[in-house]
Amino acid sequence: MPAKEIVIISAKGGVGKTTVSSSLAVLLNERTNIVAVDTDVDAPNLGIILGCNAERKIPVQASEKAFINRDLCDDCGICVKHCKEGALKMVNGKLQFIYHLCEGCGTCEIVCPRKAIEIKRVDSGVIKIGKSRYGFPCVTGELYIGEASSGQIVTTAKRFGSMEAWKFKAEYLIIDGPPGSSCPTISSITGSNYVILTTEPTPAAISDLKRAIGLAEHFKIPHGIIINKADLVPEFREEVHRLADDKGIEILGEIPYDKKVPVAIANVTPVVLFDGNSPAAMALKRISNRVYEIMKGL
């Protein structure tokens, strides 16, 4: 049976995705075999806190880019009009190409009257496969800086995660998701078994939570909510509860604001191991138990 995928997302950044996923990985690893996968390909931090090495590095050629032959280009500017990404610009009568904005769609190649543009496949990221310092396998997807093909790196990282799971007979993939609600987030939850929506009781996080719920509903994936820094603002904590009640979404648990959490990060250790008796660690242990129960039932 293929490993089940648990994805931790939030839409809003910095509400605790990596804190939750690193602790869940460590705790679930005490009960069964897991693989940790970082699909926050644009700011991959799970591997840092879990101390993952890279036994193998697999480059991914997920994107294509335009290459301009300056000997043939006469700066006519026709390509600029057709570039929807804004990667081609005319600056003082000269064609300027902004590599990082190019998505390699090829319209410029099609319209160039002098055949000065060619689309070529390029490396857009790397998948790192190794072991965490706690012994379980981990897979990190890393998008090269400025690249646009984040969704494909996410999908590739998950695929390698599944292969590691098969190799090590792992039951679960613990997948740290990207922030936002666009391409990479959609890729991270696609085909997954359970989505954990991490939030905090602030207006901005609640607004983004609604977007994250929308995605989970859209792709019909079972989901539950974790309220991080739950005691930060009581009235917004209640609002998250109301939202969850209205939508019939389970609150998997609440993590109190705990000054040990940033200190654990600064010490590059999941909080449940940094101080197992801290309030945040205790809450994460209860959450892990609940997630384990839910996954058994799926």
Place this chain on the structure above:
Amino acid sequence: MQTPMIAVSGGKGGTGKTTVAVNLALAFKQDGLNVLLVDADVDAPNVHILLSTKRKKIDTVYAFEPKFNFDECVLCGLCAQHCRIHAIMQVGDKYPMYFPDICTHCGSCMLVCPTNAITEGKKEMGWIYEGQAYGVDLLMGELKLGEASAATVVTELKDRLEEIRKNGKYDIIIIDTSPGAHCDVLRAVMDTEETIAVTEPTPFGAHDLERLIRLLEVVESPVKIVINRANITEGSSVIEKVAEKYNAPIISRIPYDDLAVEAYAKGKPVIVEYPDAPASLAIKEVMMKIKEELGIAR
């Protein structure tokens, strides 16, 4: 002269980008300047939420989508051949199949179609809003939920800004970006005078900040670092290392401030609610530094 623009970014999510952008905008306003604040974090837009203000929809953003008229189709297969993302497939004597979820809206298919079998259709991608709070004008984008391409909405915002900055209505434009180091961050930062990178004193903050700085090496927007919640860990040295390596000055260390959290919870900017709070004073200092550097005056 064009109105100067600055971007507020940072790499890691949840470091306080939007909080800094909003309060910085208000600091400029309190100083007597005309300010436009732009929300370019279109897949998790929060500027209006932090300001507790209603947005007014002023426009819808559309992207190209092919419209097929099979009466005109000669089954040449060119559209499928040029669709590099494989959103169009054509097999044998069957009409092309179109997969709208994969389409990146580039328009290549229409360009290469030798007949009128493909015409320009449009797909709703998101919306542009305007608003006002505490005398600061707001321009905001939002990506439609379930759509993957934030680029279309960010590009629309930037196109508008190109016009707005010519008309002299504003003394300064502040752009709040999404987290990460991807092409949509670059799009938001392009053509700005400088980038304020808001980070936190943890290894995550340092790692993601470094990615952002490397992304921005291709544009002429010098990075100035702001360490937010600078005293939550004793880990500022990791940020100092990045600052030194890339010659990016740390211009402020905003302390963790209970008053800032309290104001945030009330949905009010701290600089308005508690003008003398440590966080407010730090933001004002940042404002003065920027003003001086860019030579902004009324």
